[in-house]
Amino acid sequence: MPELMVVRHAQASFGADNYDQLSELGHRQSAMAGEALREMGWVPDRLVTGTLTRQKETLHSMGFSDVPEEHSGWNEYDFHDLLRVKHGGAIPDLVQHDRKTHFRTLRETLREWQDDGLHGAAESWADFKARIQAARQFSTETDAQKVLVISSGGAIGQLVASAMSAPPEQMIALNLQVKNTSMTRFIFSSRAFFLHEFNATPHFAPQARADMLTYS
Structure with a gap:
């Protein structure tokens, strides 16, 4: 079945005047995430981001130079x-x-x-939920077999909560767990949407890279 891989953007610039750009560490995290996907043989045939700079910079630093499609539903609240x-x-x-x-x-x-x-x-909570659903539909109504999306923690938390029919407060717990450049994978069809893997960071698994893991 086709797969939707949703990657959270890399570390942004917490505390800076402009948060919406990657830190130097964020660019390195992105490069490692892209390398991990290629080592797994997971090569996307469709690229999608939100409209935020940190999402686009993450995709570029992952080593994907093609211009992605954009859907603002993947943006953070x-x-x-x-x-x-x-x-x-x-x-x-x-x-x-x-x-x-x-x-x-x-x-x-x-x-x-x-x-x-x-x-x-x-934006109301109801509007936020609706746009995440719209972004999901936009990204999965496709003939592509491997769709790569670069999004943000809150959007990913809500996407997972929705797929699991979880209560609203679970979205908050999921949101706060989502690591920078983590990979959350879904399997989908015209009638189904299943969570397959949540918040994976195989690129930070080696002990020498443990200090690369961040949450903001």
Whole structure:
């Protein structure tokens, strides 16, 4: 059956003015991920990304030079927008720059969003779920046998949760587990969509590469 491989973008620039670009480590992570796919003999015949720079840079640094198709449904939710709504317009500096505080606040904010809170946010939880579904349909309605998608943690978490018919809070747990350049694989047909593998990072398996693993 055809396969959909969804790879999370590599490490972006956490704490920088422009988060939406890869760090130097992110480019190296991407190169290793691309090498791992080629070593497995997994050669895509369709490339898809969201519209974010960090997603496109990941694909390019993986060694795929063909221009990908784009679908904005693969983009991440706008956490900064959710935070601005939650905090009345100004995001606390500690939330933006301290990783521990950032991820604790992320969990709390997403749960409130899922409970139909955060009125005034640019995107509702229902709209987010709908666009992930649309992105999945766009990417799997194809004659291609191996579809490679570069996406983001929240989108991957929701895609997996949906495939497993899991409750909304499970999306948050999945989201926070997704590693940079991890590979999540699905098998699909016109009538079926099954999770086959989640959050795999074979390119970081050797002990010498253990410090390459990141989550943001």
